[in-house]
Amino acid sequence: MRHQLSAFAKTVSVLSLCMLGNAAYAQQEVSRIVTVHPIVGEVIDQQEKLAFGLFSAYRLDDFQKASFFRFASLDSTRGSILLQVTLRNGEVRTRSYSEREFQQVRNSIERQCQQTLYEQKQEERVVARKQALPPDTAAAPKYWYVGVGATYHSYNSVNRPYCEAEPLYLAIGYTIKPRVALQGEVRYSRQIKNLSNTSVLNGETYTYRTERDTRSTAVTLLARFRKSQTQRRLQFDWLAGITIVHGREKETTFQTSSTYSQTYNYPINKAIQPHLVGGISLRYLLAPHVTLGTQLLLNKNLVPFFFGWGTPFGGADIGVSYLFGDRKFAHAVK
Structure with a gap:
């Protein structure tokens, strides 16, 4: 009997250990x-x-x-x-x-x-x-530049004098932002034209020669907006601004014959008129401080004509510019 109880207790202990092990595993x-x-x-x-x-x-x-x-x-x-x-x-x-x-x-x-x-x-x-961009795109210092070149511009006018500007122009500019510069330009021209004809009066031949002396001064203020990346040697700009044109015309007629000579001086014509201007510019970097450039501009007289606002006129420039400043910035702002 005692042997049977001992065997039963052993069996219960084994079962308990197995259950505990299964529980831990579970x-x-x-x-x-x-x-x-x-x-x-x-x-x-x-x-x-x-x-x-x-x-x-x-x-x-x-x-x-x-x-x-x-x-x-x-x-x-x-x-x-x-x-x-x-x-x-x-x-x-x-x-x-x-x-x-x-x-x-x-x-x-x-x-x-x-x-x-x-x-x-x-x-x-x-x-x-x-x-990757040059330093001017972050915080470009301000720079002055100057330019000179050949020019031809014609300006529409309500009345005489009819102004033209050739053959030279001078420019000066100042960068105010990495891609924006203000540019001033001056053009001056003096043209002397002679017109002649003959007529017969009372059997005597008269020669008429008319001398027309026209002086034109155009002062332009432009805003230059650079559109090209600074790494490129060829730069493209938009231009917009205003031009004040001053014209002065003096006309004299000389009447001569074999027995007679007389001079007629007409009243001097003067006019100051504003013109709206806009166009494009192409510039090529020749050296760190020197560019070769051209400008194509249209101008529109802001004074109304009796028959409307008139037709836009225009002109072109080609010249060189020189920038004052650090070489590492020069190519970015001329």
């Missing part, structure tokens, strides 16, 4: 921590909650950390996910998540990671682009 299979995204790891802290906008049900000031756990049954591969949140006061709260909700959290983190990576790459491109 506990390992029942739950395990899972990582929702590699960027946050197994434990999500307060900073990561803020950065990715996670767990809106918990206030940021109360939140300390959170982890996801996956629970699996012993007889099935199907399981559920549990969020365990630890608050700053030590309280632990849990919430069940479906596979879909868990994946939504993962996708939300991934989208924000991609967005952050995209924005970082964009910033790197902007920085690289700025570094």
Whole structure:
């Protein structure tokens, strides 16, 4: 009898040990921590909650950390996910998540990671682009430049004098922004034209010679807008501004014959008229401080004609310019 009781007790002990071992093994299979995204790891802290906008049900000031756990049954591969949140006061709260909700959290983190990576790459491109450009695009100092060249411009006028400007022009400019400069130009011309004809009066032949002396002065103020990249030797600009044209015309007629001579002086014609101007410019960098350029300009008289506003006239220039300043900036602002 005693032998039977001893055997029974031994059997019970073995069964108990086996049950304890199975329970311990089952506990390992029942739950395990899972990582929702590699960027946050197994434990999500307060900073990561803020950065990715996670767990809106918990206030940021109360939140300390959170982890996801996956629970699996012993007889099935199907399981559920549990969020365990630890608050700053030590309280632990849990919430069940479906596979879909868990994946939504993962996708939300991934989208924000991609967005952050995209924005970082964009910033790197902007920085690289700025570094590739000459220093004038960031904070270009102000520079003076001068120019001289050949010119021909014609200006429409309500009445005489009819002004033309040739053959030379002078220019001076000052850069106010990396891509903007103000430019002043002066053109002066004096033209003397002679007209002659003959007529017979009372059997005597008379010669009439008319001398027309026209002096034209045009002062132009232009804004130059550079459109090309500074690295290129060939630069393209838009031009816009205003020109004040002063004209003075003196006309004299000489009447002569074999027995007679007389001079007629007509009243001097003067006029000052404003013209709106605009056009384009092409400049080629010959040296760090020297460019060869041309300008094509149209001008429009701002004084209304009795029959309308008149027809736009125009002209062209070709010349060289020299910039005063540091060589490393010179090519960018001439």
